[in-house]
Every structure is written in structure tokens, then in C-alpha cells.
Amino acid sequence: MSTNEFIDLRSDTVTRPSTAMRDAARDAGVGDDVYRDDPTVNELERRAAEAVGMEAALYLPSGTMANQIAIHVHTDPGEELLLERESHIYRWELAGASKLSGVQTRAIDASERCVPTTEAVERELVTEDLHRPGTGLLSLENTHNYRGGIAVPTAHVDAAADAAHDAGVPAHLDGARLFNAAVALGVDASEIVEHVDSVTFCLSKGLGAPVGSILAGDETFIEAARRVRKLFGGGMRQAGMIAAPGLLALEGVDRLSEDHDNAARLADGLDALPGVNVPEPDTNIIVADTEAAGITAAEFVKACSDVDVGGGEFDTHTTRFTTHRDVDAADVDAAIERIANVVEEHAA
Numbered sequence: 001m002s003t004n005e006f007i008d009l010r011s012d013t014v015t016r017p018s019t020a021m022r023d024a025a026r027d028a029g030v031g032d033d034v035y036r037d038d039p040t041v042n043e044l045e046r047r048a049a050e051a052v053g054m055e056a057a058l059y060l061p062s063g064t065m066a067n068q069i070a071i072h073v074h075t076d077p078g079e080e081l082l083l084e085r086e087s088h089i090y091r092w093e094l095a096g097a098s099k100l101s102g103v104q105t106r107a108i109d110a111s112e113r114c115v116p117t118t119e120a121v122e123r124e125l126v127t128e129d130l131h132r133p134g135t136g137l138l139s140l141e142n143t144h145n146y147r148g149g150i151a152v153p154t155a156h157v158d159a160a161a162d163a164a165h166d167a168g169v170p171a172h173l174d175g176a177r178l179f180n181a182a183v184a185l186g187v188d189a190s191e192i193v194e195h196v197d198s199v200t201f202c203l204s205k206g207l208g209a210p211v212g213s214i215l216a217g218d219e220t221f222i223e224a225a226r227r228v229r230k231l232f233g234g235g236m237r238q239a240g241m242i243a244a245p246g247l248l249a250l251e252g253v254d255r256l257s258e259d260h261d262n263a264a265r266l267a268d269g270l271d272a273l274p275g276v277n278v279p280e281p282d283t284n285i286i287v288a289d290t291e292a293a294g295i296t297a298a299e300f301v302k303a304c305s306d307v308d309v310g311g312g313e314f315d316t317h318t319t320r321f322t323t324h325r326d327v328d329a330a331d332v333d334a335a336i337e338r339i340a341n342v343v344e345e346h347a348a
């Protein structure tokens with residue numbers, strides 16, 4: 001047992017609301033949002049749509065709900081949803097697409113590219129006939145979480161979305177960490193989503209808000225999404241209380257570069273440890289491979305937790321660490337030192 005302060009690198013969802021966010025929540029103008037009477041939610045939705053250059057936006061309790069609503073609106077039951085093999089929707093959303101929307105998923109392995117090529121999309125799209133369902137939606141992800149927070153170049157997103165459109169199929173982007181991608185690529189978020197029909201992004205991750213995600217698209221799409229939000233039980237009342245910190249979160253986009261710098265620092269430090277391999281990160285997620293050190297991810301996560309560093313098991317030998325607003329460079333250095341001891345003790 002140690003008496004260190006816990007350095008929580010499990011996820012960027014662990015950020016606590018700032019004092020300004022708590023003040024904003026207390027002072028927020030509110031109303032019944034199902035009646036569209038909440039001025040703070042209305043303002044957040046307006047500003048969120050603007051931030052991604054889309055017509056309209058909807059405030060939702062979570063990113064998962066945003067993705068699932070997008071799938072529900074874009075598809076009909078019995079159609080196929082085309083997505084990437086390691087995408088969040090495919091891996092971590094409890095088969096929601098099949099349970100909530102009755103669609104069959106078809107997964108493409110896009111490897112480190114994260115987004116399928118034009119050729120892959122064209123090959124995997126299915127046209128409805130006597131034996132086959134049609135493809136109802138293509139879903140993409142940027143940054144790509146499971147592949148290590150990779151910021152996918154805009155041209156790759158555009159190409160995949162265009163290939164879907166050429167077949168009359170809409171494209172959705174799971175941009176839970178869209179602004180991390182924008183900051184890493186040095187482009188405006190609106191450029192990344194220019195060719196897709198809808199986008200999800202989280203206010204509750206690196207942007208630091210306590211609750212909520214955004215789904216954006218054109219006005220017709222968002223009107224339909226509003227009905228599905230009610231259907232899925234996500235209609236909220238005086239939600240201005242939680243939307244007000246979201247407005248501040250939207251203003252904090254540039255700060256994400258600090259998380260990226262800290263992730264690079266962490267990756268450098270851990271990669272220098274014997275038997276630990278860490279690719280240079282694009283954004284705030286690093287994936288440490290401990291196979292050469294003979295440490296499984298389960299053992300590694302447990303040992304890190306014993307020295308008060310939080311990480312997340314990803315695969316047999318890979319562990320994810322995520323930087324965020326509540327850890328600074330000094331925390332990162334302390335984490336590296338503690339993890340170095342873990343690796344050293346394991347070798348001994």
C-alpha cells in the first residue's frame with residue numbers, strides 16, 4: 001500500500017467540473033427542455049451546431065445515446081450498418097444497433113488507417129435484392145479510441161463518406177473526441193465533418209463537462225433525433241443545470257493541446273522502460289504494450305493501481321492511459337516513476 005495521491009489515467013471522463021462550471025450550473029437559466037423552454041440548453045445546441053458547422057444540434061446525456069439515436073434515425077430495421085472492426089459502436093455499445101434499431105452490423109478492418117478506404121467501402125456496401133439487405137448507414141470514428149486516439153486525416157473521412165454517398169448511403173461520424181482530432185490535425189472541427197451527415201461529440205471527456213454529448217446534423221435529422229431521444233428515455237427537463245458547464249466546455253477546446261503534450265511525455269517515459277512499447281500518440285490516449293516485459297494487461301493494470309496510477313486494460317498485453325485536464329506534467333512524471341518501479345519489480 002502506498003499513500004500517494006491517485007493519478008487517474010483511466011479515462012478523460014474522470015475530469016471534475018471546474019469552479020467556473022459549478023458556478024455556471026448553479027446560476028443557469030432553466031426551463032422544461034422537453035417543451036424546448038430551457039434557454040441554456042437552447043444556447044448550447046446553437047453553439048454546438050455552430051462549432052461543427054452544421055444546421056442543428058441536440059443535447060444528450062451520453063455519447064452512446066447520441067450514436068444510437070443517429071443509427072436509429074438513419075436506418076430502417078433489417079438494414080446493415082457498416083463500420084470499423086474496432087469502432088466504439090461495434091465494440092463497446094452492447095450491440096445497441098441490433099437491440100435498439102434492428103440493424104445488422106458489418107465490420108471492416110481498417111487497421112491503423114482507422115477509417116476504411118474508398119475501395120473497402122465500395123466492396124462492403126450491399127445493395128438490397130432478394131437475398132441481401134441494403135446498407136443503411138456508414139459509421140466512422142475520429143479520433144479512433146481503441147486504435148490509440150489516432151487523429152484521422154480529414155481526407156480519409158471525406159473519401160469514405162463520399163463512397164457511401166455515391167451509393168445513396170448516409171455517413172455518421174462518432175467524434176466522441178472530435179475536438180482532440182481537430183487540435184491534433186490543426187484544422188477546424190467543421191472541416192472534419194464537412195462530408196458526413198451527422199456527428200456525435202462528447203462534452204464530458206477532455207472538454208471537462210460533468211455530463212453530456214452532442215448530436216449534430218441538418219434540421220430535419222435533428223427533429224427526427226429529438227423524437228428518438230424521447231423514445232429512448234433521454235428527454236430532460238431543467239437540463240440547463242448540466243448544459244451550462246457544457247457551454248464552458250465548448251470554450252475550452254484549445255486547452256486539449258496540453259493533454260496531447262502530456263500524453264506525448266507519458267508515452268516517451270513509458271516507452272523508455274525495458275519491455276514496454278508505446279507508439280507516439282496523436283492525441284490524449286496512449287497504448288502501452290507490455291508483452292516484451294512479460295506482463296499481461298490485467299497484471300499491469302493491477303500493479304499500477306497498487307501504486308496509485310489508474311489505467312485501463314485494453315487487450316491481452318495492452319493498457320490504455322488517457323491524459324486530461326485534471327493531470328499535469330508533474331503528475332505524468334510521477335506516474336512514469338511509479339510505473340518504472342512496477343516494471344522493475346516485475347523483472348526482479
Ligand SMILES: *Cc1c(COP(=O)(O)O)cnc(C)c1O
Pocket residue numbers: 061062063064065067088089141143144145174176177202204213
Ligand atoms: C466515450 C466514447 C463514446 C461514448 O460516450 P459515453 O458518453 O461514454 O456514452 C462513443 N464513442 C467513442 C469513440 C468514445 O470514446
